[in-house]
Amino acid sequence: MLTFEEKLNIIEEFPELEKKEISLGRVNFHYEESVYDKKVVVYRLHPNGNGFVYAGEMDDYATDDKGMVNIKEMSADELRTLIREAIESLSLSPAEKNPVMEEWLNDNDQSLVLMREEDGFHVYAEEQLEGTFNSYEEAVNFLEQEGFSRL
Structure with a gap:
């Protein structure tokens, strides 16, 4: 010791x-x-x-x-x-320790981007914020319900 x-x-x-x-x-x-x-x-x-x-x-x-x-x-x-x-x-920060940036696509070739940022998980259509979520799971649930799949 x-x-x-x-x-x-x-x-x-x-x-x-x-x-x-x-x-x-x-x-x-x-x-x-x-x-x-x-x-x-x-x-x-x-x-x-x-x-x-x-x-x-x-x-x-x-x-x-x-x-x-x-x-x-x-x-x-x-x-x-x-x-x-x-x-x-x-x-x-949590976003720096475990970054997330994923592209999601639907059947109409529309894409959304899921990003982890300082205050949670955000979904963007180009530069337009589409949704803010407290957890990754909540964001994924939203994307799947809207017909998007991860690339």
Whole structure:
């Protein structure tokens, strides 16, 4: 297990993180450039070596109900990777992480484009907005009901 000082040194390798002293000798590290409301990447790093990293925007880690991963037993390489991925996950919007741009066609050779954008999924006929949806599934349902098929 890495010591508090070793973990602190690793975390401080990331210049984009800002150290914030909190109570009982613990520290948080914030990523102020986050595109989300969530800014804390390293949470409650304790002098006993315990602490957490926010992974709530990632799919590859088992997290608690707050989106945190416990780092107490992590190796140096595991910690670096987790922090790098956490920063990246807070740097990109959902549309940038998982872009969608699909062309749909009906039997009359009319085409619509389904795009993921910051506020949801949008269907366009050329530059004209035809519909806005909260999920991909809702948009696909609309397109299929209107007689369109994905190319």
